[in-house]
Amino acid sequence: MLRFKQYYRVETIDEAYELNQKKANHIMAGNLWLRQQNRTIGGVIDLSDLGLDQIEETEDAFVIGAMVTLRQIECSEALAQYLNGAARESVRHIVGVQFRNLATVGGSLYGRYGFSDVLTLFLALGAKVRLYHTGEVELADYVDQKLDRDVLEAVILPKKVEGCSYQCIRNSETDFPVLTCCMAKVNGVYQGTIGARPGRAVLFRDETGLLKDGINEESVAAFADYVRTHVVTGSNYRAGAEYRRKMSGVLTKRALMAIKEGGLN
Ligand SMILES: Cc1cc2nc3c(=O)[nH]c(=O)nc-3n(C[C@H](O)[C@H](O)[C@H](O)COP(=O)(O)OP(=O)(O)OC[C@H]3O[C@@H](n4cnc5c(N)ncnc54)[C@H](O)[C@@H]3O)c2cc1C
Numbered sequence: 284m285l286r287f288k289q290y291y292r293v294e295t296i297d298e299a300y301e302l303n304q305k306k307a308n309h310i311m312a313g314n315l316w317l318r319q320q321n322r323t324i325g326g327v328i329d330l331s332d333l334g335l336d337q338i339e340e341t342e343d344a345f346v347i348g349a350m351v352t353l354r355q356i357e358c359s360e361a362l363a364q365y366l367n368g369a370a371r372e373s374v375r376h377i378v379g380v381q382f383r384n385l386a387t388v389g390g391s392l393y394g395r396y397g398f399s400d401v402l403t404l405f406l407a408l409g410a411k412v413r414l415y416h417t418g419e420v421e422l423a424d425y426v427d428q429k430l431d432r433d434v435l436e437a438v439i440l441p442k443k444v445e446g447c448s449y450q451c452i453r454n455s456e457t458d459f460p461v462l463t464c465c466m467a468k469v470n471g472v473y474q475g476t477i478g479a480r481p482g483r484a485v486l487f488r489d490e491t492g493l494l495k496d497g498i499n500e501e502s503v504a505a506f507a508d509y510v511r512t513h514v515v516t517g518s519n520y521r522a523g524a525e526y527r528r529k530m531s532g533v534l535t536k537r538a539l540m541a542i543k544e545g546g547l548n
Pocket residue numbers: 309310311312313314315316317318319330349350353376377378385386387388389390391392393394398399400401402433434435436457458459460
């Protein structure tokens with residue numbers, strides 16, 4: 284059980300940032316991952332009063348506050364329409380509705396968990412994170428940075444996505460995924476992620492132009508083969524490395540064909 288000595292309900296992000304510089308303090312979002320630890324910490328910093336629980340749509344981006352829950356992502360009509368249902372698909376298998384009513388986007392991306400469906404999705408879509416101290420950082424860079432004591436304010440999803448599809452494999456519904464995949468056409472170029480390898484999601488850009496003439500059987504097979512041969516997979520009690528490797532090609536194909544069909548996942 285997690286125990287803490289102080290509870291800070293902050294009124295400004297600056298206050299949250301200052302408190303978070305003390306090693307003993309930790310930001311508490313949905314408190315679903317944090318509470319798994321069995322230790323006593325100094326204080327928890329609650330961001331609930333900062334208005335970070337909104338999904339805002341501007342002309343050129345979606346700005347998703349760090350305290351937006353996975354359920355809000357799942358139920359957002361604007362995101363569903365823009366992403367062909369991919370955002371909904373990425374979170375709907377995570378534990379259950381009550382859980383998704385608490386788990387946040389900020390907690391999910393800050394943690395950069397290997398199993399993360401949320402990271403798999405946003406990384407493929409070319410998202411950025413807005414950090415209070417550092418400013419805006421490409422998620423593709425953030426994913427490899429060490430966990431630090433900055434405050435994640437929001438996820439910015441530039442409106443450059445022209446198609447996307449989310450796919451995953453789970454041994455049983457609501458379990459952690461065995462493998463995750465999101466393919467997207469961003470700013471005219473195809474890119475995709477493979478996550479739960481079981482390591483953190485990795486991004487594959489179509490740098491050699493395998494899909495430059497569009498999605499057809501040959502180009503899909505070639506890109507799926509590229510992903511399958513380059514992805515680094517591992518084994519755990521959910522699946523073996525070789526199975527994951529093979530399925531990375533399968534999910535890539537499925538996702539690309541779903542984009543071609545243009546329908547919901
Ligand atoms: C049993 C279980 C099953 C799960 N299954 C899945 C799954 O299948 N797929 C999936 O994608 N995810 C899964 N998750 C992860 C879950 O969806 C959330 O990502 C996770 O709980 C963290 O979100 P939270 O809001 O609970 O964050 P918390 O637990 O409150 O915080 C997590 C970490 O992030 C830090 N943090 C939180 N918010 C911020 C911020 N704004 N700025 C800086 N640091 C911050 C905290 O200090 C802490 O270190 C699972 C989690 C659990 C406990």
